[in-house]
Amino acid sequence: MGDTILWEASGTQIRIYYLIVLLTFIYFLYKYRKQGFSILIILLFFNGLFAFFGKNLQNGYRIGLVIITIYWLFRTDPFNYTNYKTIFFSFIIFSLTFLYTSFVNDDYFFIIFSQYSRYFILFSLFFILKKFDYNELFRKWIEKLVFELVLIQIIFSLAKYIIIGPMESIVGSIASQGGANATVFPILGFMFLWLKKRGRFATKEWLFTFGLAFIGYVSFKRAIWFIMPVLIALVMFYIPKQKIPLKVAILSLFFVPLVFYLGVRSNPTLNKEGTFGGSFDMNYVFGYAQNYMFGSKDNKQTGQGRGGATLMVFNKFVKGEVTEKDWLGYGLRFMYTTDYAEFDELELGIDSKGAATGFFQTFVTNGYVGIITTIFFVLSLLYKTKNNRLRYVLFGIFCWEYFFYTGIILRELSLSFLLIYIVLFSDYELKFIDRSARNSEMVL
Numbered sequence: 432m433g434d435t436i437l438w439e440a441s442g443t444q445i446r447i448y449y450l451i452v453l454l455t456f457i458y459f460l461y462k463y464r465k466q467g468f469s470i471l472i473i474l475l476f477f478n479g480l481f482a483f484f485g486k487n488l489q490n491g492y493r494i495g496l497v498i499i500t501i502y503w504l505f506r507t508d509p510f511n512y513t514n515y516k517t518i519f520f521s522f523i524i525f526s527l528t529f530l531y532t533s534f535v536n537d538d539y540f541f542i543i544f545s546q547y548s549r550y551f552i553l554f555s556l557f558f559i560l561k562k563f564d565y566n567e568l569f570r571k572w573i574e575k576l577v578f579e580l581v582l583i584q585i586i587f588s589l590a591k592y593i594i595i596g597p598m599e600s601i602v603g604s605i606a607s608q609g610g611a612n613a614t615v616f617p618i619l620g621f622m623f624l625w626l627k628k629r630g631r632f633a634t635k636e637w638l639f640t641f642g643l644a645f646i647g648y649v650s651f652k653r654a655i656w657f658i659m660p661v662l663i664a665l666v667m668f669y670i671p672k673q674k675i676p677l678k679v680a681i682l683s684l685f686f687v688p689l690v691f692y693l694g695v696r697s698n699p700t701l702n703k704e705g706t707f708g709g710s711f712d713m714n715y716v717f718g719y720a721q722n723y724m725f726g727s728k729d730n731k732q733t734g735q736g737r738g739g740a741t742l743m744v745f746n747k748f749v750k751g752e753v754t755e756k757d758w759l760g761y762g763l764r765f766m767y768t769t770d771y772a773e774f775d776e777l778e779l780g781i782d783s784k785g786a787a788t789g790f791f792q793t794f795v796t797n798g799y800v801g802i803i804t805t806i807f808f809v810l811s812l813l814y815k816t817k818n819n820r821l822r823y824v825l826f827g828i829f830c831w832e833y834f835f836y837t838g839i840i841l842r843e844l845s846l847s848f849l850l851i852y853i854v855l856f857s858d859y860e861l862k863f864i865d866r867s868a869r870n871s872e873m874v875l
Contacts, residue, residue, distance in 0.1 A: 444595045449483045451590055452604045455583060456480055468559075469576050471499045475844045476580045479607040490541065496844070497548050500555045509562040521811040522554050525804040532797040536762030546763050546796075546842075550808070553847045557812060557855070564855045574627055577852065580845075581620045585642035588649050597649045605845045611837040612846065613650035617643035618662055618828060619840075619849040625666050626857055632667075651699065654836070656691055662828075670820045670861075740781045740791040741834050748799060760798035767796075789838015809833075809841065812851065817858040825853065 456477050463469035474496060481492035510519075529550070533543045563569040584603035591601055599610035606612040620643045628636055640663070647655030667673070747753060765777055766787070774784040779795060781787060787795070793802045809829060816822035832840045840846045 445483075445601075448591060448594050448601070449480065452477070452480050452483075452587065455587075456604070459580075459583075463576060466572060466576075468503060469572075471496070471503060472573070472576060472848070473580065474499070475848050476584075477604045478844065479601065479604050482607040490545070493545055493548060496552060497544075500552050503559055504555055507559055507562055509558040515558070515561075515815075517814070518554075518557070518808075518811045521804070521808040522550075525550065525808040528800050528804045529797060532759045532801055533763055535759055538763045542763045542767060546767065549842055549844060549847070552844060553812075553841070553851065556848060557851045560851060560855050564858070570856065574856075577623065577849075578627060581623060581643075581849075582639070584616065584620070584646060585639070588642075588646045592645075592649045597651060599651050602650055603646065605843065610650035610652060611839040612843055613647045614652045614654045614658075614836070615832060615840050615843075615846050616849075617646050617655060618658065619846060619853065620646075621659070621662065622666060622853050623849055626853060626861075630667070630671055658831075660691070662824075665824050670818065670824060672820070737786050737788050737835055740786045741788050743780055744791055744794045744802075753799065756798075757794070758798045758800055760794065760796050760801055763796045765795055766792050787837070788835055789833040789841065792838055805841070806833075812854060816854045818861050821853075821857055821861065825850070 456473070459473045460470065463473065474492070478489075478492070481489045526547070529547055530543065533547075560573075563573075584605065587603040591598075591603075595601070599613075600606075600608050602610060602612040602616065605616065621640055624636060624639055624643075625632075632640075640659075644655055644659055747757065761777075761779070765774070765779075769777070769784070771784045781791065790802065793805050797805075810826075813822060813825050813829065816825055829840065832838065840850060
């Protein structure tokens with residue numbers, strides 16, 4: 432079990448945790464057994480469970496996802512070539528370049544299948560959901576299911592904290608290795624909750640939001656303390672064009688710094704002592720952020736930190752220093768089958784594999800051609816967000832996550848599913864939010 436995964440906890444703790452996850456998975460399958468499409472959605476949120484049981488079962492899981500997706504494509508016949516030809520065209524171009532660069536770089540079949548299938552499922556789910564986005568019955572039960580799947584991630588994180596304690600690996604049921612999901616999932620989970628509640632938050636919704644941030648906390652995620660306050664402000668006020676009430680502004684002046692303060696002291700990587708409950712030192716925090724994103728000021732080497740990795744690839748293109756190999760990349764296996772030591776031996780220009788942003792990862796796997804077609808495909812999806820302000824926010828989230836984080840939003844199916852859910856169902860929900868905003872203005 433989990434023979435390829437390194438954890439900081441004992442085997443017994445891990446087994447207890449995943450026994451809970453397994454029983455919950457069985458419960459979900461039983462509860463929604465009469466709604467066949469729900470099985471596919473449930474599976475998207477339990478990738479970590481299958482990874483725990485080893486590579487062979489996880490490979491079978493990925494093949495199964497593709498088969499089930501194809502089944503529902505034939506079952507629903509969702510494609511509308513007239514209204515969505517840009518998405519079709521962008522995905523075809525993306526697919527051709529992805530497969531061509533993979534074959535040119537001598538990648539083996541299963542890694543091509545494994546990586547490409549993520550985008551194929553994303554593309555397919557977009558059209559399946561689009562066909563039913565204004566079907567009231569479908570919208571209600573899928574909203575209920577997704578809410579429960581998001582909620583259970585909070586409960587899993589609480590169980591992880593009690594059984595194992597804070598550690599980067601294991602994020603709910605969606606990931607068993609690597610903690611990047613613990614930063615992005617709370618962001619998309621909050622946006623989903625905002626749409627579901629149509630912008631109306633009571634105490635329990637704020638507790639739910641705190642629970643989402645807790646997912647990041649138990650995985651030692653630092654970015655969550657910087658990004659969530661900004662996201663909440665954008666979602667609650669910028670998108671619905673709401674003026675910030677004086678009471679909220681005053682409370683925010685108190686609570687936002689308080690949350691940031693507690694986040695710094697409770698995250699061992701953000702305080703000098705490296706412990707829970709360490710000191711609060713803004714100079715140390717900003718110094719850490721500088722080193723994390725762009726490396727030490729004293730180190731003049733390019734490719735330092737995540738921001739440095741992106742700038743290196745960008746500057747190489749701007750300065751005309753692109754080689755033939757850079758256009759088509761080096762191959763999927765160099766990014767997704769190497770450990771940190773093996774990756775460092777490749778000497779691809781960054782200080783460590785941990786600094787590889789989504790932008791840099793695409794550069795390695797499929798080159799500049801892959802970067803161009805990937806961005807084109809994603810933008811064609813995001814463009815279908817009918818509310819302009821929400822589209823700008825989603826675009827901003829994608830740019831931050833792809834250019835300055837790990838690009839996990841495109842490679843983890845639970846995250847990409849939440850993204851397209853927000854794109855497609857926001858039009859229906861935002862009509863009620865806009866109406867509420869106009870009514871409140873009339874009252875004022």
